[in-house]
Amino acid sequence: MRVGLDVGGTKTDAVAVDDDGRLLGRVRLATERGSGGVVRTVVAAVDLLTAEAGVRRAAISTVGIGMPGQVRPGTARVVHAVNLGVEELDLAAALEPVLHVPVGVENDVKAAALGAHALHGPGGSMAYLNLGTGIAAAIVADGVLWRGGRGTAGEVGHISVDPAGPLCRCGQRGCIEAFAGGGALAERWGRSGALPVRDVFDAADGGDPRALLLRASLARGVAAAIRVLVLTADADAVVLGGGITALGERLRTDVAAELTRSAAASPFMRSLRLDERVRLLPAGSPAAAFGAALIGAAHDSEEVLARG
Amino acid sequence: MRVGLDVGGTKTDAVAVDDDGRLLGRVRLATERGSGGVVRTVVAAVDLLTAEAGVRRAAISTVGIGMPGQVRPGTARVVHAVNLGVEELDLAAALEPVLHVPVGVENDVKAAALGAHALHGPGGSMAYLNLGTGIAAAIVADGVLWRGGRGTAGEVGHISVDPAGPLCRCGQRGCIEAFAGGGALAERWGRSGALPVRDVFDAADGGDPRALLLRASLARGVAAAIRVLVLTADADAVVLGGGITALGERLRTDVAAELTRSAAASPFMRSLRLDERVRLLPAGSPAAAFGAALIGAAHDSEEVLARG
Numbered sequence: 001m002r003v004g005l006d007v008g009g010t011k012t013d014a015v016a017v018d019d020d021g022r023l024l025g026r027v028r029l030a031t032e033r034g035s036g037g038v039v040r041t042v043v044a045a046v047d048l049l050t051a052e053a054g055v056r057r058a059a060i061s062t063v064g065i066g067m068p069g070q071v072r073p074g075t076a077r078v079v080h081a082v083n084l085g086v087e088e089l090d091l092a093a094a095l096e097p098v099l100h101v102p103v104g105v106e107n108d109v110k111a112a113a114l115g116a117h118a119l120h121g122p123g124g125s126m127a128y129l130n131l132g133t134g135i136a137a138a139i140v141a142d143g144v145l146w147r148g149g150r151g152t153a154g155e156v157g158h159i160s161v162d163p164a165g166p167l168c169r170c171g172q173r174g175c176i177e178a179f180a181g182g183g184a185l186a187e188r189w190g191r192s193g194a195l196p197v198r199d200v201f202d203a204a205d206g207g208d209p210r211a212l213l214l215r216a217s218l219a220r221g222v223a224a225a226i227r228v229l230v231l232t233a234d235a236d237a238v239v240l241g242g243g244i245t246a247l248g249e250r251l252r253t254d255v256a257a258e259l260t261r262s263a264a265a266s267p268f269m270r271s272l273r274l275d276e277r278v279r280l281l282p283a284g285s286p287a288a289a290f291g292a293a294l295i296g297a298a299h300d301s302e303e304v305l306a307r308g
Numbered sequence: 309m310r311v312g313l314d315v316g317g318t319k320t321d322a323v324a325v326d327d328d329g330r331l332l333g334r335v336r337l338a339t340e341r342g343s344g345g346v347v348r349t350v351v352a353a354v355d356l357l358t359a360e361a362g363v364r365r366a367a368i369s370t371v372g373i374g375m376p377g378q379v380r381p382g383t384a385r386v387v388h389a390v391n392l393g394v395e396e397l398d399l400a401a402a403l404e405p406v407l408h409v410p411v412g413v414e415n416d417v418k419a420a421a422l423g424a425h426a427l428h429g430p431g432g433s434m435a436y437l438n439l440g441t442g443i444a445a446a447i448v449a450d451g452v453l454w455r456g457g458r459g460t461a462g463e464v465g466h467i468s469v470d471p472a473g474p475l476c477r478c479g480q481r482g483c484i485e486a487f488a489g490g491g492a493l494a495e496r497w498g499r500s501g502a503l504p505v506r507d508v509f510d511a512a513d514g515g516d517p518r519a520l521l522l523r524a525s526l527a528r529g530v531a532a533a534i535r536v537l538v539l540t541a542d543a544d545a546v547v548l549g550g551g552i553t554a555l556g557e558r559l560r561t562d563v564a565a566e567l568t569r570s571a572a573a574s575p576f577m578r579s580l581r582l583d584e585r586v587r588l589l590p591a592g593s594p595a596a597a598f599g600a601a602l603i604g605a606a607h608d609s610e611e612v613l614a615r616g
Contacts, residue, residue, distance in 0.1 A: 125457035137540075141456065148449065148542020149433035155539045158576060160532075163470055171574030224468075231463045232445075232540040234456020266479030268466060 001059045004115075004293025005045055006066045006108055006286075007031055007038060009083035014045035015289040016053050016060075021118065025052040026286055033085040038067075039094045046099060057099065064104045064296025065091055066111030066288050073151040076105040083133075104296040108288055109154065110145055113138035115291025116239045116281055127154070127235035128281075129225055131244035131251075133183040135176055137225065139233045146233065157181065161224040166217070176228075180221025182244050185214055197244050201251075218244075218251075219258040226259065226274055241281035241288075252280050309367050312423075312601025313353055314374045314416060314594075315339055315346060317391035322353035323597040324361050324368075329426065333360040334594055341393040346375075347402045354407060365407065372412045372604025373399055374419030374596050381459040384413040391441075412604040416596055417462065418453055421446035423599025424547045424589055435462070435543035436589075437533055439552035439559075441491040443484055445533065447541045454541065465489065469532040474525070484536075488529025490552050493522055505552050509559075526552075526559075527566040534567065534582055549589035549596075560588050 001024060006013040012031045016024040027048040032041045042065060050057055069081030076092035092103045106114075113128035117140040125141040135157035139146040146153050157177035158170050165174025166188065178184050186196035189211070193199045197218070203211035222240070229235045245251060256275040263269035281287055309332060314321040320339045324332040335356040340349050350373060358365055377389030384400035400411045414422075421436035425448040433449040443465035447454040454461050465485035466478050473482025474496065486492050494504035497519070501507045505526070511519035530548070537543045553559060564583040571577035589595055 141454070146449070146454065146541070149544035150542055153540065153542035155542070158574075159469075159536055159539050160570075161467075161469055161471075164472065168574075170576040172570075172577060228467055228536060228540055231467050232461065232536055233454070234458055234461035234463070236457035262468075262480075266466075266476075268478040269480060 001053065001055060001061065002293045002297050003046055003049055003060055003063045004066070004111075004289045004291065004296060005042055005063070006111065006288035006292055007041065007068075007084065008108070009068065012041050012045055013286060013289045014049055015286050015293060016049045017290065017293045021294075023286065023290070025049050026289070027052060031084065035086050035089045035094070038081075038084055038086060038089065039091075039098075042091075042095060043098060060099070060101050062102050062104065062293075062296035063095065063099055064106070064111070064292040064294065066106055066108035066292040066295070067091070068108050071105050071107050071151065073147065076103055078105060102296070104292075104298065106292065106295045107138075107151075109136045110138040110147075111291035111295055112241055112281075112288035113140050113154075113239075113291065114145055114294050115287035115289070116140075116241060116285070117143065117291075118294060119285060119287055119290055120239065120279075120282065122237050124236035125234060127226075127229040127233060127238045129156075129222070129229065129238055129240050130242040131180065131182065131222065131240060132242040134181050135221070135225060137229055139229070139235060141233075156225050156228050159224075159228055161221075176221045176225050178221070179217045179224070180219075185218060188217075189214055195246075198247060201247055215254065216258075219254040222251075222255045223258040223262060223274075226255070226278060227262075227269075230272055230274060230277065235277070237277050237279060239279055239281055241285075245280050246283070248280065248283065252278060309361065309363060309369065310601045310605050311354055311357060311368055311371045312374070312419075312597045312599065312604060313350055313371070314419065314596035314600055315349065315376075315392065316416070317376065320349050320353055321594060321597045322357055323594050323601060324357045325598065325601045331594065331598070333357050334597070335360060339392065343394050343397045343402070346389075346392055346394060346397065347399070347406075350399075350403060351406060368407070368409050370410050370412065370601075370604035371403065371407055372414070372419070372600040372602065374414055374416040374600040374603070375399075376416050379413050379415050379459065381455065384411055386413060410604070412600075412606065414600065414603045415446075415459075417444045418446040418455075419599035419603055420549055420589075420596035421448050421462075421547075421599065422453055422602050423595035423597070424448075424549060424593070425451065425599075426602060427593060427595055427598055428547065428587075428590065430545050432544035433542060435534075435537040435541060435546045437464075437530070437537065437546055437548050438550040439488065439490065439530065439548060440550040442489050443529070443533060445537055447537070447543060449541075464533050464536050467532075467536055469529075484529045484533050486529070487525045487532070488527075493526060496522055496525075503554075506555060509555055523562065524566075527562040530559075530563045531566040531570060531582075534563070534586060535570075535577075538580060538582060538585065543585070545585050545587060547587055547589055549593075553588050554591070556588065556591065560586065
């Protein structure tokens with residue numbers, strides 16, 4: 001039995017998967033902040049999963065963890081997981097003495113991309129575009145994650161697509177994230193609320209002109225990210241995930257319309273049929289935790305190979 | 309002995325390489341246009357190479373060919389090689405009965421990327437950015453070409469980076485190619501001349517205001533392409549090749565200055581040290597033909613594997 005966890009800023013999603021990739025169980029629990037809190041959360045999730053499956057910890061062969069922040073390539077060391085209050089944490093060093101199984105770690109967007117490809121992916125290549133507070137993507141081709149030189153492939157959020165666009169928190173103007181990031185939209189909207197992007201959509205439905213502009217800005221940024229992913233990485237499909245995709249079809253139709261509109265003058269862009277490549281990660285999909293389980297398993301095979 | 313050819317619109321560059329990747333010989337000859345012309349050019353180049361190396365055709369184990377235009381994945385079929393007057397051509401079907409060796413074909417930019425990586429590449433991942441009439445790139449990670457779903461990964465030329473930018477021949481505004489493509493620059497410059505981009509640089513050196521704008525436009529487009537390649541594909545290095553790079557250091561310093569200028573307000577972009585990742589393909593490098601030889605060899609191994 002393989003365990004995969006998606007450790008998010010507020011919630012942790014955990015799944016147990018058998019060797020054939022079948023889902024055996026799933027639990028969700030609140031994430032404790034800080035390095036100690038994250039470790040306690042992982043152990044608690046593992047115990048809940050084993051209880052749910054009616055097995056002992058010894059039945060677990062690997063644990064894989066998806067974490068926000070940067071993961072040093074080839075290690076289980078996470079740095080700058082700001083949302084979790086973690087500056088630096090070696091999850092293998094912290095967890096392997098407790099769990100007694102190999103622990104693999106990957107950036108959460110990359111884990112979600114692998115899981116989305118395995119659970120919902122078409123054949124061929126796929127980009128996973130995560131629409132949350134920030135914007136990031138990951139690319140899976142032939143079932144393999146494209147990592148790039150420093151493990152940061154897919155960081156499309158800070159590509160500027162308009163020198164006269166909104167100022168981004170990164171300092172540039174017109175970044176994709178400045179148009180479409182949940183954090184940037186909430187800041188530009190300026191009204192408090194638990195779900196600011198949903199508020200924007202609702203206000204736009206009611207005809208609020210500023211909300212209409214922000215809603216168009218979101219579609220424009222997401223469409224730009226999709227163009228970059230298809231033209232640079234030749235992704236056959238772009239799967240949208242992350243908090244903002246809770247908007248569902250309202251978001252997807254906006255984005256598809258913007259892709260169609262922006263391609264209207266270009267036979268070349270029309271030939272790419274970008275609107276047909278976009279799909280939403282199904283609501284409630286365990287993609288990120290499932291992908292983390294795959295990463296844990298892959299990590300284990302590498303270990304075995306490395307040990308000869 | 310492996311032969312690799314870069315079949316360009318006016319010239320064909322051909323190399324002979326031994327099994328350890330050492331260059332044994334190199335010839336250049338004019339390209340004949342049309343399907344029959346391309347086939348005759350390849351055969352003539354092979355004969356010149358064997359004569360130069362003092363060996364018979366039988367000493368050749370594989371032939372690899374880099375061609376402009378699209379190559380259907382997994383085949384030797386080239387379509388839309390407009391500059392060569394070729395609408396569709398199966399080079400294996402045309403050449404294998406004559407040369408009696410396996411013939412592999414790849415898009416010329418992808419072949420150049422492989423060759424640049426083998427000859428001049430640093431470790432890690434590399435993007436090759438071809439600056440010619442149009443703009444296209446290819447990405448090599450761990451020695452392997454990233455192809456993407458339909459074999460078109462790296463087509464960054466038609467990513468729009470400014471909705472108020474110049475109109476592109478593709479129909480969009482502000483495409484990277486509209487800023488930096490040799491064809492677009494020549495059209496905007498509007499004066500006749502064999503080397504329009506060099507004319508622009510010379511006129512800019514003389515203070516011509518329109519030339520200064522076009523020179524800045526070139527740097528801006530190339531810098532945008534580099535940002536896209538580093539952020540999306542996490543390329544450790546970006547190697548610039550293609551006709552425009554005959555401008556040498558004048559081009560490289562312009563591009564590096566634009567990368568520094570555009571990152572000035574963004575600690576995140578500064579941390580990527582984009583200016584330090586840019587290098588020029590050395591003048592006269594046989595990268596494209598050399599990469600084609602590697603492709604021919606890889607094609608041969610696949611054949612062997614496929615035949616069991």
